Amino acid sequence: MKSRRRDAIDGALALLSVLLVVQMWLLTAALEADLAGHHEAALPGAVLSGLLFAACVALGLLAERVHARHD
Amino acid sequence: MREPAWRTDFPVATGDERMVTRRQFSRFLLLTSLGMFVGNLWILVRSRFRRSAAYPELRVARVADVPVQGVKLFHYPGPDDPCLLIRTAEDTFVAYGQKCTHLSCAVLPKVAEGKLHCPCHEGWFAIDDGRVLQGPPPRPLPRVVLERRGEELFAVRIEGA
Known part of the structure; x- marks a missing residue:
């Protein structure tokens, strides 16, 4: 049971890392588009980044909950 | 040999102190994610309130x-x-x-x-x-x-x- 919990936490952390990489790419792409004069890309970039952040928070809370049970 | 009293009171090994726990790591990731989000918001605000620069002739x-x-x-x-x-x-x-x-x-x-x-x-x-x-x-x-x-x-x- 302990090992399954740890696997769940590790999975959540791995997914969090992947989402973070996507968010980093999104930030650089939005900045690049803005500097190129495509200001219309800023809004969808911010919305998508907010959604990714929300997903990260959800995964973080999940990991925290599993941690709490583990403790 | 008897263990010193402080070791009983604070039973943390130095190696463990330096180890980053999963909880700390997930918080670090969340903070970075927040930073990325704030960066995107900054780009949005910058693009909305951009003043067109006045160029000389x-x-x-x-x-x-x-x-x-x-x-x-x-x-x-x-x-x-x-x-x-x-x-x-x-x-x-x-x-x-x-x-x-x-x-x-x-x-x-x-x-x-x-x-x-x-x-x-x-x-x-x-x-x-x-x-x-x-x-x-x-x-x-x-x-x-x-x-x-x-x-x-x-x-x-x-x-x-």
Whole structure:
């Protein structure tokens, strides 16, 4: 049971890392588009980044909950 | 040998103290994610409240000064902004900022080939509109908007800067 919990936490952390990489790419792409004069890309970039952040928070809370049970 | 009392009171090994726990790591990831989100918000705010820059007018050249396929170097809008004026045809003039959008090397006109070349990392731009044809530059060259008034050419603003 302990090992399954740890696997769940590790999975959540791995997914969090992947989402973070996507968010980093999104930030650089939005900045690049803005500097190129495509200001219309800023809004969808911010919305998508907010959604990714929300997903990260959800995964973080999940990991925290599993941690709490583990403790 | 008996353990010292402090070790019983604070039973943490030095190795464990330096170890990053999963909980700390997930918090670090969340904080970084928040940072990325704030960065995107900053770009959004910046793009919404961007004021259009006021550019000065600058007399660049007389039409007769630049032959067909000829090039003239000038500085616009400031003295540290080198630009290229290129006469591609009898009545066609184009002007671009000379700094490559990759790492700001000076681009060189290859008028006969219809291209601008950045020799630092083999970047190529189209002479017609400054778009990237090849290489690492991420954006087109900033285009200097020209106005012809009689026999004189004036730079009035920059697009894509």
